Amino acid sequence: MARMIMTVDDSTSMRQMVKATLQSAGYGVVEAADGQEALDYARENAVDLVITDVNMPHMDGITLVSELRALPTYRLTPLLLLTTESSMEKKMEGKKAGATGWIVKPFNPTQLLATLARVL
Amino acid sequence: MSELNNTPVAALLELAACQLEVAVQTTEAQVDSLASSIGALLTLGASLRQVNGAAPPAPAAVVHEIVERAQNALVAMQFHDQLVQRVAHVRDALTGLNDALASAPAADVDWASVLAGIRERYSMEDERMQFDRIIGVDACPAVASHDATHDSLRGSVDLF
Numbered sequence: 001m002a003r004m005i006m007t008v009d010d011s012t013s014m015r016q017m018v019k020a021t022l023q024s025a026g027y028g029v030v031e032a033a034d035g036q037e038a039l040d041y042a043r044e045n046a047v048d049l050v051i052t053d054v055n056m057p058h059m060d061g062i063t064l065v066s067e068l069r070a071l072p073t074y075r076l077t078p079l080l081l082l083t084t085e086s087s088m089e090k091k092m093e094g095k096k097a098g099a100t101g102w103i104v105k106p107f108n109p110t111q112l113l114a115t116l117a118r119v120l
Numbered sequence: 121m122s123e124l125n126n127t128p129v130a131a132l133l134e135l136a137a138c139q140l141e142v143a144v145q146t147t148e149a150q151v152d153s154l155a156s157s158i159g160a161l162l163t164l165g166a167s168l169r170q171v172n173g174a175a176p177p178a179p180a181a182v183v184h185e186i187v188e189r190a191q192n193a194l195v196a197m198q199f200h201d202q203l204v205q206r207v208a209h210v211r212d213a214l215t216g217l218n219d220a221l222a223s224a225p226a227a228d229v230d231w232a233s234v235l236a237g238i239r240e241r242y243s244m245e246d247e248r249m250q251f252d253r254i255i256g257v258d259a260c261p262a263v264a265s266h267d268a269t270h271d272s273l274r275g276s277v278d279l280f
Contacts (some may be wrong), residue, residue: 011201013155017194020159024166055205055243084202086273087245094280101279106198108275109162109191115277 003120004028008038008052008064009082014105018051018082021109027116035059039067046073049120054083054090062090062097069098078119082107133218140211144204151200158197161190195275205243213238245273 005027007018019029032038036058054061068074078100086104165187220229242248
């Protein structure tokens, strides 16, 4: 059964890019347009990995990571932040919230897939 | 009431903000279509790799080139996302400036709060660094004030 990954970003084109990359490697993909939508989905469904943007309306990515880590089913799930943010301060915020890793946009498809293979 | 009310400054600020909004909105549908096409190319390349071996087989070099070009296009497409963010920040700054000038005489505006609010919305470190460099200096900002060092951080991956 294909691994299921949730991609979270308020940009439709970004979600399309991530989804196309993941699907080309055989992953199943679900999308969410912001942190709250992702959290609502996660409360009812388990996925194998989450890739989320940081700056989003309703709930930002770092808060999402923190909320997911509080769910028993997501305690050990790899949670990656994919963002334009590159400051060390923000990265440390993400790490403290429980993120598995931090990727600065634009992502390279080959590199993203290699990263997923490492953390899954 | 702002002493600028009888000048076109407020109207020009509002116009600039609206023009930026229109620029983003009119390209959004086209960019979504482009993103979809690039995604389809990537999927096609992956499919060709999987079925290669069936007759007539696609030359491996052709398949490789399709995948490579699709990946390059995918990376390039992501800069549109950054463009949208940068334009939105400019639009919000102009709107904030217009609101501030409409609410009080320029000398009475809490400029520290207005500027802090503008900076707080930035989502890229080079935006903040450019803001810090330019705000407060008299010289007209140059393109060279863009911080090229943060360009090298784009695409980086850190696993904690």
